[in-house]
Amino acid sequence: MRLHDHLTSGNGYKARLLLAQLGIPYERIEYDIDNRATRTPEFLAKNPNGRIPVLELDDGSFLPESNAILWYLAEGTPFLPAExxxxxxxxxxxxxxxxxxxxxxxxxxxxxxxxxxxxxxxxxxxxxxxxxxxxxxxxxxxxxxxxxxxxxxxxxxxxxxxxxxxxxxxxxxxxxxxxxxxxxxxxxxxxxxxxxxxxxx
Amino acid sequence: MRLHDHLTSGNGYKARLLLAQLGIPYERIEYDIDNRATRTPEFLAKNPNGRIPVLELDDGSFLPESNAILWYLAEGTPFLPAExxxxxxxxxxxxxxxxxxxxxxxxxxxxxxxxxxxxxxxxxxxxxxxxxxxxxxxxxxxxxxxxxxxxxxxxxxxxxxxxxxxxxxxxxxxxxxxxxxxxxxxxxxxxxxxxxxxxxx
Known part of the structure; x- marks a missing residue:
């Protein structure tokens, strides 16, 4: 997996923290959000809303929105109840x-x-x-x-x-x-x- | 079920629309949100965040947040995919x-x-x-x-x-x-x- 991220972002940190706690290896790609690095055509193809974090899955698809990323990663683990x-x-x-x-x-x-x-x-x-x-x-x-x-x-x-x-x-x-x-x-x-x-x- | 609601609210409408499409009968309780009817002690006991909609379940518990209500109601129905x-x-x-x-x-x-x-x-x-x-x-x-x-x-x-x-x-x-x-x-x-x-x- 790849995490399209910005280090000071709390939204990015949500994904980093859960990935660490799940022991999932991933590549982290840092974006200079102050200089519109998430508003390039290349980035907008990953998330048309132009924001990190975006989780790039092993099938090549892109999942934006920090809390959707949390839910996806936590499914079937003790970090998300089953009930x-x-x-x-x-x-x-x-x-x-x-x-x-x-x-x-x-x-x-x-x-x-x-x-x-x-x-x-x-x-x-x-x-x-x-x-x-x-x-x-x-x-x-x-x-x-x-x-x-x-x-x-x-x-x-x-x-x-x-x-x-x-x-x-x-x-x-x-x-x-x-x-x-x-x-x-x-x-x-x-x-x-x-x-x-x-x-x- | 009871829906604590305000008629012009789009957030309330989300719950009303899905309840109608699922054919689930419920009692709708209207709040005068312009006059702080959702900031009374009685309402804050239902949702400490002081906002409609709140779905009151048959077990007497209260579920705030319109999109959490949608997810809860849609689980196991064609309105939410299983994958x-x-x-x-x-x-x-x-x-x-x-x-x-x-x-x-x-x-x-x-x-x-x-x-x-x-x-x-x-x-x-x-x-x-x-x-x-x-x-x-x-x-x-x-x-x-x-x-x-x-x-x-x-x-x-x-x-x-x-x-x-x-x-x-x-x-x-x-x-x-x-x-x-x-x-x-x-x-x-x-x-x-x-x-x-x-x-x-």
């Missing part, structure tokens, strides 16, 4: 991540890490993104107050999907002090066999 | 919808339909949302140029997830004239057995 109601719960948290969490928490981190020049829109948008990100963190904090992991009290891809950008939220200016249950869950995730940090390619 | 690679492709399009499509296309429609008072942020944000929405429509148009439906040339929940807000995109000010393949797909979706319009509760 229908629990599987729906995994998806519930992964869609929450992509709709309510990532746009805000990853968004603010991206602006800082990629030194995006500030615009009047960004200045007005920043506090709205921060408030929405805090709301998502509060939902996570409430859920983890009585649970070890997001679904079935067992580590799995819902945890990976939410961990990726939450544990680096301070890089986007979020203070995680008010979320002790989230921080305790960080430690449980980082203690899993095969764990790698986001900085590891 | 692993195709299932990943269904999720690819459903995550695309929640991350790149819905925030922009549904977002602009929401501001208009719910007469949200304009703020300086909204004035600057509107053109950015419109451009991002157009980009998502262009991705759909390219995909449908050579396909009848989103995955496996068979109608299913990826189509339902994307149809819900795309077919009412003009209510958010989007002109669909440049997307003939998308419009032809609308007709194929609306011709499916058991189809109901978004206005039908």
């Amino acid at each position: 229908r109601r629990q599987r729906a719960e995994v998806l519930r948290w992964m869609f929450f991540e992509q709709n309510h969490h990532e746009p805000n928490i990853a968004g603010l981190r991206f602006w800082i890490m990629h030194a995006v020049p500030t615009t009047p829109l960004m200045d007005l948008w920043r506090p709205a993104k921060r408030a929405a990100g805090e709301a998502a963190l509060a939902v996570m904090e409430g859920h983890l107050a009585t649970r070890l992991f997001f679904v079935g009290d067992r580590y799995g891809i819902a945890d990976i999907a939410l961990y990726a950008y939450t544990h680096v939220a301070p890089e986007g200016g979020f203070d995680l002090a008010p979320y002790p249950h989230v921080r305790a869950w960080f430690a449980r995730v980082a203690a899993q066999p095969g764990y790698i940090p986001i900085t590891q390619g | 692993r690679r195709q299932r990943a492709e269904v999720l690819r399009w459903m995550f695309f919808e929640q991350n790149h499509h819905e925030p922009n296309i549904a977002g602009l429609r929401f501001w208009i339909m719910h007469a949200v008072p304009t703020t300086p942020l909204m004035d600057l944000w509107r053109p950015a949302k419109r451009a991002a929405g157009e980009a998502a429509l262009a991705v759909m148009e390219g995909h449908l140029a050579t396909r009848l439906f989103f995955v496996g040339d068979r109608y299913g929940i990826a189509d339902i997830a994307l149809y819900a807000y795309t077919h009412v995109a003009p209510e958010g000010g989007f002109d669909l004239a440049p997307y003939p393949h998308v419009r032809a797909w609308f007709a194929r979706v609306a011709a499916q057995p058991g189809y109901i319009p978004i206005t039908q509760g």
Whole structure:
């Protein structure tokens, strides 16, 4: 397999972390996303939406969208439960991540890490993104107050999907002090066999 | 089953359409989302994220997130393929919808339909949302140029997830004239057995 990736991306890290924990060898291809390397005709043939990560499978097909990659890789492994109601719960948290969490928490981190020049829109948008990100963190904090992991009290891809950008939220200016249950869950995730940090390619 | 819902919501409509097509009877409960009816303690116990739709299952548990509801209901039916690679492709399009499509296309429609008072942020944000929405429509148009439906040339929940807000995109000010393949797909979706319009509760 090949992973079309960018090292600082939390979405890319989701795939890297699960591939490492599954012990699947793969080739990682790095893209300079600041210089539109994912908007070339060659890349758009892999993902017409012009974004990493994309998993290139052994049959030569391309699978975009980080959480779809997680689901594909985890199928039939302990990282994804077999029971229908629990599987729906995994998806519930992964869609929450992509709709309510990532746009805000990853968004603010991206602006800082990629030194995006500030615009009047960004200045007005920043506090709205921060408030929405805090709301998502509060939902996570409430859920983890009585649970070890997001679904079935067992580590799995819902945890990976939410961990990726939450544990680096301070890089986007979020203070995680008010979320002790989230921080305790960080430690449980980082203690899993095969764990790698986001900085590891 | 009970569906906690709001009639004009495309996310709610996804569940309503599939429930109708599966012939599953359910009770629909309407919420006045303009007056924070989904932010009461009673509702937050159903979905701590404070949003419809939420599917209340016969065991009394609550499943939020429209696309997780679609997946749960479609499992084992012709609306969701059984093959692993195709299932990943269904999720690819459903995550695309929640991350790149819905925030922009549904977002602009929401501001208009719910007469949200304009703020300086909204004035600057509107053109950015419109451009991002157009980009998502262009991705759909390219995909449908050579396909009848989103995955496996068979109608299913990826189509339902994307149809819900795309077919009412003009209510958010989007002109669909440049997307003939998308419009032809609308007709194929609306011709499916058991189809109901978004206005039908």
